[in-house]
Amino acid sequence: xxxxxxxxxxxxxxxxxxxxxxxxxxxxxxxxxxxxxxxxxxxxxxxxxxxxxxxxxxxxxxxxxxxxxxxxxxxxxxxxxx
Amino acid sequence: xxxxxxxxxxxxxxxxxxxxxxxxxxxxxxxxxxxxxxxxxxxxxxxxxxxxxxxxxxxxxxxxxxxxxxxxxxxxxxxxxxxxxxxxxxxxxxxxxxxxxxxxxxxxxxxxxxxxxxxxxxxxxxxxxxxxxxxxxxxxxxxxxxxxxxxxxxxxxxxxxxxxxxxxxxxxxxxxxxxxxxxxxxxxxxxxxxxxxxxxxxxxxxxxxxxxxxxxxxxxxxxxxxxxxxxxxxxxxxxxxxxxxxxxxxxxxxxxxxxxxxxxxxxxxxxxxxxxxxxxxxxxxxxx
Numbered sequence: 001x002x003x004x005x006x007x008x009x010x011x012x013x014x015x016x017x018x019x020x021x022x023x024x025x026x027x028x029x030x031x032x033x034x035x036x037x038x039x040x041x042x043x044x045x046x047x048x049x050x051x052x053x054x055x056x057x058x059x060x061x062x063x064x065x066x067x068x069x070x071x072x073x074x075x076x077x078x079x080x081x082x
Numbered sequence: 083x084x085x086x087x088x089x090x091x092x093x094x095x096x097x098x099x100x101x102x103x104x105x106x107x108x109x110x111x112x113x114x115x116x117x118x119x120x121x122x123x124x125x126x127x128x129x130x131x132x133x134x135x136x137x138x139x140x141x142x143x144x145x146x147x148x149x150x151x152x153x154x155x156x157x158x159x160x161x162x163x164x165x166x167x168x169x170x171x172x173x174x175x176x177x178x179x180x181x182x183x184x185x186x187x188x189x190x191x192x193x194x195x196x197x198x199x200x201x202x203x204x205x206x207x208x209x210x211x212x213x214x215x216x217x218x219x220x221x222x223x224x225x226x227x228x229x230x231x232x233x234x235x236x237x238x239x240x241x242x243x244x245x246x247x248x249x250x251x252x253x254x255x256x257x258x259x260x261x262x263x264x265x266x267x268x269x270x271x272x273x274x275x276x277x278x279x280x281x282x283x284x285x286x287x288x289x290x291x292x293x294x295x296x297x298x299x300x301x302x303x304x305x306x307x308x309x310x311x312x313x314x315x316x317x318x319x320x321x322x323x324x325x326x327x328x329x330x331x332x333x334x335x336x337x338x339x340x341x342x343x344x345x346x347x348x349x350x351x352x353x354x355x356x357x358x359x360x361x362x363x364x365x366x367x368x369x370x
Contacts, residue, residue: 029175030085037178041204057185057208060178 004077008070011050015043028065047073053080085137087176089183091130092144094120100134100144103168111368118367119146119165124256127151127160133180135173143169145180149190150362153249157352162190165364167201178204185209191353195344195365205345213344213355214325218335219288221319222309233303236266237314242275250275250295253361260366263289265311267303274299277361279369281321289315291322293361301330325355 005025012024016032016039029035044055044063053076055063062072092100097120104116120131126149135143146166151158162184169177184192185208195215197205206212236242242264243254254264257277267274277293289311294300304320311320321338331337346358360366 030087032175036174037181037204038200040175040178041207045207057182060182064175 004070004073007050008047008066008073011043011046012066014046015039025066043069051077053077087142087173088136089133089176089180090136092120092132092134092146093130096120096134099141103141103144103170104166106168106170107166115368116166118260119148119364122148122150122362122367123259124150124362132166133183135169135176135180137173142173143177143180145184146364147184148362148364148367152253152362154357155352159353160190160349161362162187162192163363164192164194165196165368181208185347189349191349191358192347193344193358193363194346195360195363197342197345199342202343202345208347210345210347211355213346213358215340215342215344216324217290217321217338217340218324218327218332219283219319219321219338220304220308220332220335222312223305223334224309232270233306234268235303235307235310235314236268239264242266245273246275253277253293257361257366262292262366263315267299267307269299269302271302272296272299274303276300277366278320279366280317283321287317289317289320291320291326292363292366293359294322294326297326297328297330297356301327301332305332305334323359326359328356 009021009024012019012027013021016024016027016034018034019027019032029040040060040063044060047053047069048055051073059072063069097117101113101116128149132144132146134141144166145164148163148165149161151160153159164184167177167180181204192210194201194205194210236245243251245266246254261279263278263280265276265278267276273296275293275295276291278289278291281288281290308320312318344358
């Protein structure tokens with residue numbers, strides 16, 4: 001679990017380099033000024049690369065904060081491992 | 083406590099509250115020009131015209147949609163053209179969710195002919211495909227016009243309408259209040275119906291093709307009829323997107339290559355790039 005957390009923090013730090021590693025777990029789309037549409041699709045691409053998953057456009061809506069992304073990713077990875 | 087954002091369907095009655103947001107685009111478009119994308123002059127298959135982003139009731143963004151349906155290859159195809167995507171700086175995190183709402187529309191081929199470089203980057207991972215928008219510009223070449231045997235051009239709108247098939251007549255009727263021009267090229271094998279709009283390049287007048295019913299007849303006749311068309315319409319030439327032409331290169335045409343691309347997400351595999359035109363798009367409603 002902590003491995004996912006750590007790798008996801010790395011993903012967020014690539015897309016939002018101004019956020020500190022302590023701030024990232026609290027990041028939300030409405031609180032991070034640079035979280036725009038381009039950042040959102042970039043974040044998806046970085047996560048796909050890092051975790052080897054494919055995220056469909058209809059799933060983008062779940063990526064609105066660090067916490068929701070982690071929850072979504074945990075479910076996704078669990079599905080893949082089944 | 084964070085702000086509450088909502089995304090709602092916009093209807094023509096929302097124009098007055100959305101218009102201030104559209105003014106941020108700047109440019110020469112007037113209030114009445116903008117109103118046109120809220121009330122297209124044809125029968126829309128939907129009763130809304132876009133998505134509006136609200137924060138605690140205040141308009142923070144808008145994504146306009148121009149809906150149409152038409153018969154292509156014997157099938158009814160539904161189109162949704164993206165227009166006027168704008169979000170205020172303090173709501174940029176909610177711009178993508180507006181586009182995601184559009185992707186939920188079923189059975190629509192979604193088009194975007196005016197994507198900024200940033201929007202282009204967003205469209206590709208969402209399943210949109212590139213659309214080349216290179217053009218060929220036909221000029222009236224001396225000599226070619228003398229060999230127009232077997233080809234004729236009809237300029238009179240009423241005569242043109244009377245000669246059109248039912249599907250083409252609907253396109254003709256749908257575009258009567260948009261400043262479009264209509265031409266009918268005829269050969270022994272059929273006709274090519276063109277809907278065009280005036281545009282300017284280097285401050286010279288041209289006609290741009292937004293609909294071409296039959297590329298085969300167009301290829302057969304266009305160069306030969308160019309002198310006649312240019313004199314009658316008082317233009318320097320005619321611009322046509324290459325993808326309509328099935329790979330044909332006119333001998334005396336200038337290729338106008340564009341860096342930017344259009345984008346489309348087809349509803350089915352039945353549509354190919356050559357069938358994605360701009361006739362029911364913002365390019366006809368808003369722009370020259």
